[in-house]
Amino acid sequence: MERRNYRTNVWVDWCPGCGNFGILTGIYRALEELSLDPDRTVIVSGIGCSSKIPHFVYANGVHTLHGRAIPFATGIKLANPELTVIVHGGDGDLLGIGAGHFVALGRRNLDIVVILHNNGVYGLTKGQASPTLPLGVKTKSLVEPNIQNAFNPIMLALAAGYTFVARSYAFDTNHLKNIIKEAVLHKGAAFIDVLQPCVTFNDVYTADFYRKSVYKLEDDKAWDPYVRKPEEAQEKMLRAMEKALQQGEKIPIGRFYVNPFVSTFEERISQRLKAYPGLNPSNSVIEVQGEPVVNQKNFEKIFRDFIIETQTL
Ligand SMILES: Cc1ncc(C[n+]2csc(CCOP(=O)(O)OP(=O)(O)O)c2C)c(N)n1
Ligand code: SF4
Ligand SMILES: [Mg+2]
Known part of the structure; x- marks a missing residue:
């Protein structure tokens, strides 16, 4: 199979040490190993540091509006279902202003991959608390500790109906690459929560913190996130939610829930x-x-x- 190159010569202007570099490497490696045609691959983003990614990947790219990457991606995929469509966004973009669209995509189960750059802050606008920063945490650019509760992106994705739900870590590019490849091959809405250190504004959830707390679900041989017959979907979902609630000192990464039995939005439209x-x-x-x-x-x-x-x- 022809090996394709997705790398560009564009200056990647993230801060040195930013976790986004790991995510970019993961996406390059996944696209290269899948050998997808760049002309038939579309990277769609909103606004944020993370959302600059379409400029750095040699494929079709659309850098849209804050929070609106998913509606753009939905239109692209429905207009041409033959395309591989991958959404990248920050935790503010996808889970703050864009939260309604995030839920709608899960309900539709449209065949799109959503990659969340989860850094706990609004990086581009100088470090305000994002929807994934827990209550009471004070990162360096907050004057007072965070006054709002966080919500758990894995729990939200499961509740919304995503049929491939996983988490990875920005600086474990091998793990991330394998998860992205599987998400792209999955038929239906796929969500990857990527833990991403922001070296400039988040001095709490750092690479050092994740190095100590992250563990891999796949290291537990008894862990099976795959729904192998429709009747076991509910039980597998409950187990995935239980794992998703593990936070703090021990953070699981890997596949939480994969259900290939739910019809995709394209299939539902084709029926009508x-x-x-x-x-x-x-x-x-x-x-x-x-x-x-x-x-x-x-x-x-x-x-x-x-x-x-x-x-x-
Ligand atoms: C409609 C609208 N509201 C607000 C903004 C300002 N704004 C730009 S990026 C951003 C948040 C970025 O945070 P996140 O999505 O987490 O991305 P990160 O920079 O952390 O990767 C905000 C509030 C905007 N560009 N458009
Ligand atoms: S502000 Fe944070 S998220 Fe943005 S480029 Fe710098 S380190 Fe990365
Ligand atoms: Mg962010």
């Missing part, structure tokens, strides 16, 4: 619109000589199942 995905919008003519056209034939084929005979009163 028989012509989809073959006649998806990306395969339709939209302009001729610079003029927009409504391709009546395609339009009718796509929507014929929705046409309702109306009666004139």
Whole structure:
């Protein structure tokens, strides 16, 4: 298989030592080993330090609006289901302003990968507390300890309906690369919570802290996150939630829950619109000589199942 190169010569302007470098390495290695076609791979991000990542990967990239990467990615995937779509965002971006979209993607189970750069702070805007920073924790740019509770991204992803839910650590690029590869191959909404040290603003959850606290779920031979028949989905979900509640001194990384039995959004749409995905919008003519056209034939084929005979009163 042809080995592809996703690396660029662009100056990567994160602070020296930032965990985002580990995540970038993980994504390079995963895409290279999967040998995905860069022309058919799309990296979508919101706004934040983490969201600069589309500029650094040699593939299609869209650097969108704060909190809105998932709606952009949803549109891209629905318009052309043949693309591999990967969303990157910070904890503020995906779980603060973008939390509603994060939940909606889980409910749809659209075949997209979401990679959370979880650093506990709003890095780009100088270190305010993010939704993953626990109550009472005082990082160096907070005047007082954090006044709000954190929420657990793994618990939220499980409750929302993501069918591949995992966590990794930015500086264990081998582990991260393997999880990203599996998430890309999974059919359905995949979520990876990546613990990411921010050397400039988070002096509590540092690389040193994670080196001591992180352990791998896969080291426990009895741990099996895969739903192997639909009847065991609930039991596996409960076990995943129990593991997700482990925080503080011992933080599990690895796969929490993988359920291949839930229909994807693309499959659900195909059931209603028989012509989809073959006649998806990306395969339709939209302009001729610079003029927009409504391709009546395609339009009718796509929507014929929705046409309702109306009666004139
Ligand atoms: C609508 C809107 N509100 C607020 C901002 C300001 N803003 C830019 S990035 C950001 C948060 C970044 O934090 P996070 O998403 O955790 O990313 P990080 O920088 O930590 O990677 C905020 C609040 C904005 N750009 N747009
Ligand atoms: S502010 Fe933090 S998250 Fe942003 S580039 Fe610097 S170390 Fe990384
Ligand atoms: Mg952040």
